[in-house]
Amino acid sequence: MARSPLKRQVxxxxxxxxxxxxxxxxxxxxxxxxxxxxxxxxIAVRAGVVEGSIYRFFANKRELLVKVVEHWxxxxxxxxxxxxxxxxxxxxxxxxxxxxxxxxxRSDPALSRLMFQEIRPSPDYRTSRLFELNRAYTHRLVDVVxxxxxxxxxxxxxxxxxxxxxxxxxxxxxxxxxxxxxxxxDPVETADAITNLIYSGLAAEQAASPAGAVIARLEAATxxxxxxxxxxxxxxxxxxxxxxxxxx
Amino acid sequence: MARSPLKRQVxxxxxxxxxxxxxxxxxxxxxxxxxxxxxxxxIAVRAGVVEGSIYRFFANKRELLVKVVEHWxxxxxxxxxxxxxxxxxxxxxxxxxxxxxxxxxRSDPALSRLMFQEIRPSPDYRTSRLFELNRAYTHRLVDVVxxxxxxxxxxxxxxxxxxxxxxxxxxxxxxxxxxxxxxxxDPVETADAITNLIYSGLAAEQAASPAGAVIARLEAATxxxxxxxxxxxxxxxxxxxxxxxxxx
DNA sequence: CACGTTGGTGAATGATATTTATTAGCGGCG
DNA sequence: CGCCGCTAATAAATATCATTCACCAACGTG
Numbered sequence: 001m002a003r004s005p006l007k008r009q010v011x012x013x014x015x016x017x018x019x020x021x022x023x024x025x026x027x028x029x030x031x032x033x034x035x036x037x038x039x040x041x042x043i044a045v046r047a048g049v050v051e052g053s054i055y056r057f058f059a060n061k062r063e064l065l066v067k068v069v070e071h072w073x074x075x076x077x078x079x080x081x082x083x084x085x086x087x088x089x090x091x092x093x094x095x096x097x098x099x100x101x102x103x104x105x106r107s108d109p110a111l112s113r114l115m116f117q118e119i120r121p122s123p124d125y126r127t128s129r130l131f132e133l134n135r136a137y138t139h140r141l142v143d144v145v146x147x148x149x150x151x152x153x154x155x156x157x158x159x160x161x162x163x164x165x166x167x168x169x170x171x172x173x174x175x176x177x178x179x180x181x182x183x184x185x186d187p188v189e190t191a192d193a194i195t196n197l198i199y200s201g202l203a204a205e206q207a208a209s210p211a212g213a214v215i216a217r218l219e220a221a222t223x224x225x226x227x228x229x230x231x232x233x234x235x236x237x238x239x240x241x242x243x244x245x246x247x248x
Numbered sequence: 249m250a251r252s253p254l255k256r257q258v259x260x261x262x263x264x265x266x267x268x269x270x271x272x273x274x275x276x277x278x279x280x281x282x283x284x285x286x287x288x289x290x291i292a293v294r295a296g297v298v299e300g301s302i303y304r305f306f307a308n309k310r311e312l313l314v315k316v317v318e319h320w321x322x323x324x325x326x327x328x329x330x331x332x333x334x335x336x337x338x339x340x341x342x343x344x345x346x347x348x349x350x351x352x353x354r355s356d357p358a359l360s361r362l363m364f365q366e367i368r369p370s371p372d373y374r375t376s377r378l379f380e381l382n383r384a385y386t387h388r389l390v391d392v393v394x395x396x397x398x399x400x401x402x403x404x405x406x407x408x409x410x411x412x413x414x415x416x417x418x419x420x421x422x423x424x425x426x427x428x429x430x431x432x433x434d435p436v437e438t439a440d441a442i443t444n445l446i447y448s449g450l451a452a453e454q455a456a457s458p459a460g461a462v463i464a465r466l467e468a469a470t471x472x473x474x475x476x477x478x479x480x481x482x483x484x485x486x487x488x489x490x491x492x493x494x495x496x
Numbered sequence: 497c498a499c500g501t502t503g504g505t506g507a508a509t510g511a512t513a514t515t516t517a518t519t520a521g522c523g524g525c526g
Numbered sequence: 527c528g529c530c531g532c533t534a535a536t537a538a539a540t541a542t543c544a545t546t547c548a549c550c551a552a553c554g555t556g
Contacts, residue, residue: 010520010535034371036284040513050536052515061513117369121361123282126428145450155452162418162441163450169417170410180371193410201449202393202402202411258504258551288544298505300546309544 011049019057022047027068031110035065035118062122066130069119072111073133076104084140090148091199097141098167099191105175106187113179116172138164163198170194259297267305270295275316279358283313283366310370314378317367320359321381324352332388338396339447345389346415347439353423354435361427364420386412411446418442 013021025047029038040061044051058064080100087096105112115130125131141164148154174190177183261269273295277286288309292299306312328348335344353360363378373379389412396402422438425431 012521012535015534039511051513052537053535055514056534113369117365120424121365123428126430148450153452154450155448158445158450159441162422162445165421166414166418166442166445169419169421170414171417172421173413173417174410176368180374182374193407194414197406197410197414197446197449199449199451200403201445201447201451202396202406203447203449204401204403260504260552263503287542299544300505300507301503303545304503 015057018047018049018053022049022054022057022064023068023071026064027072027111030065030068030114031108035061035114065114066119066128069111069115070130070133072108073115073130073137077133077137080104080137090144090151090153091195093144094141094148094167094198095191095195097144098171098194099187101168101171102175102185102187102190105171106178106185109179109181112175116179138168141167167194167198263305266295266297266301270297270302270305270312271316271319274312275320275359278313278316278362279356283309283362313362314367314376317359317363318378318381320356321363321378321385325381325385328352328385338392338399338401339443341392342389342396342415342446343439343443345392346419346442347435349416349419350423350433350435350438353419354426354433357423357427357429360423365427386416389415415442415446 022043025043026038028046029043032038033042038061040051040054043064044054047054054064058067083100084093084096087093119125119128119130120134142160145154145158145160145163149156149158149160171190171194174194175185178185270291273291274286276294277291280286281290286309288299288302291312292302295302302312306315331348332341332344335341363382367373367376367378368382390408393402393406393408393411397404397406397408419438419442422442423433426433
């Protein structure tokens with residue numbers, strides 16, 4: 001119980017300086033080792049403080065991680081926002097958003113990784129500041145799509161939120177290999193490919209698949225799905241749900 | 249040092265029985281608490297064994313998780329595979345794969361979550377059995393798209409792997425809210441919406457945006473991207489990269 | 497029925513995040 | 527100018543788990 005009366009050295013620095021030192025050290029250690037293999041003791045050493053001091057500024061290891069990622073994401077949003085403001089035209093804007101999301105992943109893969117794989121899965125994410133930031137970030141695409149629909153450039157029956165999920169989901173799937181530090185990708189080329197696909201869809205020219213035939217196939221598919229998957233009767237077979245054809 | 253010579257009870261059961269007991273208990277504890285908050289001691293109690301016994305069958309906590317998820321995923325593949333074999337037609341097959349991925353997530357959200365958010369991100373995932381299984385699972389869509397291109401039903405310039413990323417990425421993004429146990433989704437409706445969007449794309453009718461105008465917009469976008477994003481000179485501006493129009 | 501072997505046991509160990517008792521140094525006040 | 531209380535930093539203690547290990551119950555074998 002009795003503690004030896006050791007001489008101790010005290011490191012007195014302005015609090016902002018300490019906080020930014022700790023966050024900088026934490027960023028390095030987290031990105032090098034991942035969250036669970038990052039040691040508080042390691043962060044403390046690199047920040048030039050003692051372990052206990054970290055808990056004076058951050059409630060626990062997880063809050064430290066969140067603060068580090070928040071800081072990065074805020075920077076990202078700030079610089080991105082002013083550039084986006086200068087882009088005109090629906091098509092142009094969609095392409096820009098895709099391109100920049102790819103760039104942000106490529107520019108700091110380790111932090112993107114922490115964001116997508118460590119923070120977003122956590123149960124309290126929805127109530128966090130990062131959730132709001134990310135929401136605002138991706139919502140720009142929703143707004144662009146809505147504007148495009150309003151102006152008649154995009155299909156009126158498209159779901160803006162589905163487009164958002166498709167675009168950002170696609171980007172993340174595409175970059176997963178890269179996030180594991182394996183391989184490279186070209187943001188411009190990738191952005192163009194994604195934009196192109198989301199723009200034109202997968203179907204061949206009308207000539208190759210006449211409307212009637214497609215709808216017939218779809219109806220067959222619907223019927224079969226019910227049989228094969230054993231859908232409970234409560235869930236209705238989809239109403240026509242036909243792929244909207246160019247010329248109905 | 250000396251251990252007290254306590255009487256101890258020994259639980260002698262066929263090894264397969266013990267293993268399946270442990271895996272069942274582990275599945276429950278992992279899905280209830282998530283990986284890092286799951287306690288080995290808790291798993292041991294529920295399986296009716298002692299902590300040390302778990303390490304007789306599984307090298308460590310992580311291997312136990314992997315085995316649990318592998319088991320689930322194998323079941324999933326088995327039943328899915330025979331159903332898929334009965335589906336005919338490109339369009340039909342794409343819709344089926346989307347629908348079934350949605351169903352698998354909805355049927356066991358907690359296990360899907362462990363697979364996508366705990367296992368897939370890990371660094372050694374690429375060399376694991378689950379990686380191979382998942383690869384085979386998603387590769388079916390790649391094959392379907394290739395076949396569709398060969399038969400002329402799908403655009404010949406579509407990238408099959410990009411379609412795969414777009415579809416599975418979209419599904420996962422869409423179901424994230426659900427994975428956090430908040431909200432519901434209707435697999436049939438969702439599958440139809442996704443299939444529809446990937447099929448027809450986002451662009452409005454040709455009539456509404458004549459080819460010339462779209463290409464002009466695209467070229468403007470390309471030029472602007474270089475300026476705004478400060479692309480290094482080494483990365484070339486994308487070649488026309490025009491959205492392939494229905495009637496070039 | 498002695499005896500080696502297998503596999504199960506539960507306590508010990510080790511690694512870390514977090515807490516706490518204690519003190520260094522600053523600033524206000526006599 | 528010096529004492530004193532207060533705040534913030536410190537280093538050691540504690541708590542929490544995963545993992546290991548020394549020991550022994552049961553089974554099979556000769």
